[in-house]
Amino acid sequence: MNYVELRSFSTGTFDKGAGFIKQTLWYFTNALFVRASWNPFMGIKIALLKAFGAKIGKGLVIKNNVCIKFPWKLTLGENVWLGEDCWIDNLDYVTIGNNVCISQGALLLTGNHDYTLPTFDYRNAPIVVEDGAWIGAKSVVCPGVTVKSHAILTVGSVATKNMEAYCIYQGNPASVIRKRIIK
Incomplete structure (x- = not known):
């Protein structure tokens, strides 16, 4: 996927896009159907989002209780995993690459x-999560952040600035703790 580095915040009038x-x-x-825990059928959820x-x-895997604010402002690549209770609060555009968790x-x-x-x-800004990245459980990616290719945000961490490729981030605010080496 092609990614655009987007960091500017829009202020003032808020466009919901629909x-x-x-x-x-x-x-x-x-x-009733997408976020609902009674509906385990991913095909129905995907069709409704589209x-x-x-x-x-x-290859999208979308678990139960996933909350997506505005699907018309969402782009997901191939083989994306959206875990239980994750929340894409996309008042602005969110772009998620391939093979992302x-x-x-x-x-x-x-x-x-x-x-x-x-x-x-409102002060809104888009989020980009590039190919191979992993956003850990209970972590937060803030407005305007780009998570570069294969970066990891560990459990409970908060990304307030762009994350560099192949780095593992931890803490609040998140900082690099080591390089990610893929075998």
């Missing part, structure tokens, strides 16, 4: 508020 009717239909479809505009490659309870957070303004306007 009208009221589509948002409302997605809200109920998501609650119907609402998500771009999805082959987003583990249980991980949060991809594209939005924030501008605390310098009394109106707390």
Whole structure:
């Protein structure tokens, strides 16, 4: 996949990318069929995500209780794993490459508020997770972050800045603890 380094934050007017009717239909479809723990059928979830505009490659594994804010702002490569209770809070675009694992309870957070303004306007920025990366359980990727190829964010860590390729990050804020060597 081609990746674009996107770090600029949009402020002020927030574009949800869809009208009221589509948002409302997605809200109920998501609650009843996609996020619902009673539905173990990945094919149905994938078909519904695509119907609402998500771009999805082959081999997606989407577990129960996965929350996706706006599927029309989501691109998933091939062989992506979305673990239980992970949350893609994509107020802005999220692009996930091939062979990526987003583990249980991980949060991809594209939005924030501008605390310098009394109106707390949104400050949104896209997230890119490149090929071969792994976002560990209960970890957070903040707005505007690019997780480069084959980087790892360990359990419970918080990525506030771009992560370099083939590095393992840990902590809050996450920092490099060692290189990732693939055998």
